[in-house]
Amino acid sequence: MRRAVISTFRTARRSALRKVISKGPLFHRPAVEHALRPFHTTAARRYSNTRQAAFMQLPRTPVAIVGAISAVTAYYSLKGPSLQPQSPEQVRSLTTDAPTASPTPPVTTHDRKALVVDNDQFFTGQIVGDGPLAKDTDDRGRKVLEMLSPDQATERLRKNEQSYLVGRGKGVVRYDVVQLPSNDPIEDDHAEKIVEVPSSVAATDNGAPSSDWMFWGVFDGHSGWTTSAKLRQVLISFAARELNTTYKAAISNTKSPFPDPASIDAALKSAFVKLDNEICIESVDKVFKNPSKRLGAELLAPALSGSCALLSFYDSRSKTLRVACTGDSRAVLGRKNGKTGKWFATPLSEDQTGSNPNEEARMRAEHPGEPQVIYRGRVLGNLEPTRAFGDAAYKWSKEVQDQIRKHFFGRSPNQLLKTPPYVTAEPVVTTTKIEPSKGDFVVLATDGLWEMLTNEEVVGLVGQWVEAQNNGSSPAKSSGTAWLTSWFNSSSPSTGLPVEKGGNMDKTGKVTAENKDAGAPIRQQQWQIPDANSHSRFVVEDKNVATHLVRNAMGGKDRDMVSALLTLPSPYSRRYRDDLTVEVIFFGEGESDGVVRVNEEASSQSNGEPKAKL
Structure with a gap:
């Protein structure tokens, strides 16, 4: 199997502000x-x-999404039990489903990058190889996906x-x-x-x-x-x-x-x-x-x-x-x-x-x-x-x-509710x-x-x-x-x-x-x-x-x-x-x-x- 390697160089802490829900794109032009x-x-x-x-509140000391590329390149594996940084002697690779006739690492033909998304942070890195990623999650349930190119x-x-x-x-x-x-x-x-x-x-x-x-x-x-x-x-x-x-x-x-x-x-x-x-x-x-x-x-x-x-x-x-x-x-x-x-x-x-x-x-x-x-x-x-x-x-x-909750649907009223409307x-x-x-x-x-x-x-x-x-x-x-x-x-x-x-x-x-x-x-x-x-x-x-x-x-x-x-x-x-x-x-x-x-x-x-x- 041809392999793809993800090289990590940045992380980011999670934060959500208000209104964490869903919307509908209803695009209309004026008349x-x-x-x-x-x-x-x-x-x-x-x-x-x-x-x-x-x-959820913004963490007081968030970790940067964008920063300089680390001098020490870390690698992650989708086959291992975890997605932890490895030393250069323990380099593992992210597998793609394209076959290869040689164990020699393939030459990168495209500038492809990947995201590994955890609950509290994500990592971006380089994909080596031309095939698609074999899995979209690792064994710990973290999302793995190919990053959009600048044109995309x-x-x-x-x-x-x-x-x-x-x-x-x-x-x-x-x-x-x-x-x-x-x-x-x-x-x-x-x-x-x-x-x-x-x-x-x-x-x-x-x-x-x-x-x-x-x-x-x-x-x-x-x-x-x-x-x-x-x-x-x-x-x-x-x-x-x-x-x-x-x-x-x-x-x-x-x-x-x-x-x-x-x-x-x-x-x-x-x-x-x-x-x-x-x-x-x-x-x-x-x-x-x-x-x-x-x-x-x-x-x-x-x-x-x-x-x-x-x-x-x-x-x-x-x-x-x-x-x-x-x-x-x-x-x-x-x-x-x-x-x-x-x-x-x-x-x-x-x-x-x-x-x-x-x-x-x-x-x-x-x-x-x-x-x-x-x-x-x-x-x-x-x-x-x-x-x-x-x-x-x-x-x-x-x-x-x-009454609405009883006959139709809805949530229980806020316990602090006393004199609506607020x-x-x-x-x-x-x-x-x-x-x-x-x-x-x-x-x-x-x-x-x-x-x-x-x-x-x-x-x-x-x-x-x-x-x-x-x-x-x-x-x-x-x-x-x-x-x-x-x-x-x-x-x-x-x-x-x-x-x-x-x-x-x-x-x-x-x-x-x-x-x-x-x-x-x-x-x-x-x-x-x-x-x-x-x-x-x-x-x-x-x-x-x-x-x-x-x-x-x-x-x-x-x-x-x-x-x-x-x-x-x-x-x-x-x-x-x-x-x-x-x-x-x-x-x-x-x-x-x-x-x-x-x-x-x-x-x-x-x-x-x-x-x-x-």
């Missing part, structure tokens, strides 16, 4: 809706009754990427989106929609015939994917209806035909609360009136799981961007400093978790006499986000939960004036990205990508990025990330006395990246800027790290990274032909030819 036509909802395709796994890793990174060129002439020129699962199925989801609003619905300036309402949303599910799927289907339609009512009411106002900012914020908050009420309250009334386990599974699944939601709403008339945040997904604005030529990062949302002092104070004020309402940074010691859709276990009374879906809304002529951009992402990169790194990476397009140093610059030249004159690429320094931001986007020395994001700490503070670890290889962010979050120039993290299958991968959904919206003064086109060079063709939305 331009005319005159607020009715929105349609399709039923979720399937439901999950996966229980939420116990939360790139293919996986780009599998779900999509890019759109927006020729509406309303201040948005392009947006890119990508998803990368860690859970199986993925629990993240997203939605986008462009609504053309005639003057009969909302007043416009200078007699313009219409304006655009543009929506982008990312949804980070937990305890299953059904809640995030529900948000993808209907949240934007709920928001559009509430905004429609608010804008129409303002037209009859003789003082101003435009609604005041507080009314618009209230409309978005109302949309979120009404949808969550439908998910958690109306669903219970319906199943009790018509008790059926099949109906219960359909209606209650989005209530039993949960999801954070980040919805951005851009009004092309006022050039105003509102971001409604429920949970800990995050939006960050990138804006260029005309004097320095660098970008600076401005957080447009605040992470709403039990670790946020503002949220903790709110929760304690709403539930006096309950010292464990926030315990170890979590709601009732268990749930990290303090605001979320679904998560009915923190909203229903014990009596309701007992979790709300009401968002915090921020308002930002966009300057399309200056090339503003916004990054929306679930917390899987922010565990890996700081706000400044994300904005700097987008700036780096933009510079690469302008200077023709990116792969195959084409018409898909021609609009970038209207932003600024070409200049020499920056030696580092072109971003202003303002301190390392924590998950709330603020620098405080407590976190100013906290260092890198939690995953960088877990991986113990030796040059975490160096921008030299980043690379520009992708035409889709969202994919560019994910690649650099996973290791950037360190191709072994990128390949290893992408090779790890679920559930092992969840110990080292979360599901990722990233959207980047570019504002600018683009062409106005009324068409939204697929940017094919930055869009995946794996699921068939993408179609532009009209």
Whole structure:
């Protein structure tokens, strides 16, 4: 038998953050809706009754995933009783099933690497030989699999990427989106929609015939994917209806035909609360009136799981961007400093978790006499986000939960549950004036990205990508990025990330006395990246800027790290990274032909030819 040898050179400690469960990749492209036509909802395709796994904390002294190759090469055997390091005199080999005519070790013809995954760590090493691995586990049950090559890793990174060129002439020129699962199925989801609003619905300036309402949303599910799927289907339609009512009411106002900012914020908050009420309250009334386990599974699944939601709403008339945040997904604005030529990062949302002092104070004020309402940074010691859709276990009374468990399914109520609801879906809304002529951009992402990169790194990476397009140093610059030249004159690429320094931001986007020395994001700490503070670890290889962010979050120039993290299958991968959904919206003064086109060079063709939305 031809043999393959695994040479170990790195290890990593295990850590899982919150939300260790399963999601569903429901990828949909946006559409331009005319005159607020009715929105349609399709039923979720399937439901999950996966229980939420116990939360695990990051070890205080994690061992690095990435480090220098050890001077002493260790070898592992799948035939021996254990997978322990061997001395050079005790070298064993990993067997492949390809035959060999000679006992002489074969010459390596391909740069093949393997992963050996243990419960608390994994090892990467070299495979010698051309045959496939004979076994996928060793005698101690540890997972053994061949690591993706850099080309295969790139293919996986780009599998779900999509890019759109927006020729509406309303201040948005392009947006890119990508998803990368860690859970199986993925629990993240997203939605986008462009609504053309005639003057009969909302007043416009200078007699313009219409304006655009543009929506982008990312949804980070937990305890299953059904809640995030529900948000993808209907949240934007709920928001559009509430905004429609608010804008129409303002037209009859003789003082101003435009609604005041507080009314618009209230409309978005109302949309979120009404949808969550439908998910958690109306669903219970319906199943009790018509008790059926099949109906219960359909209606209650989005209530039993949960999801954070980040919805951005851009009004092309006022050039105003509102971001409604429920949970800990995050939006960050990138804006260029005309004097320095660098970008600076401005957080447009605040992470709403039990670790946020503002949220903790709110929760304690709403539930006096309950010292464990926030315990170890979590709601009732268990749930990290303090605001979320679904998560009915923190909203229903014990009596309701007992009835549902008795007649349908579910878990026993949390023993600390006294005065529900503890979790709300009401968002915090921020308002930002966009300057399309200056090339503003916004990054929306679930917390899987922010565990890996700081706000400044994300904005700097987008700036780096933009510079690469302008200077023709990116792969195959084409018409898909021609609009970038209207932003600024070409200049020499920056030696580092072109971003202003303002301190390392924590998950709330603020620098405080407590976190100013906290260092890198939690995953960088877990991986113990030796040059975490160096921008030299980043690379520009992708035409889709969202994919560019994910690649650099996973290791950037360190191709072994990128390949290893992408090779790890679920559930092992969840110990080292979360599901990722990233959207980047570019504002600018683009062409106005009324068409939204697929940017094919930055869009995946794996699921068939993408179609532009009209």
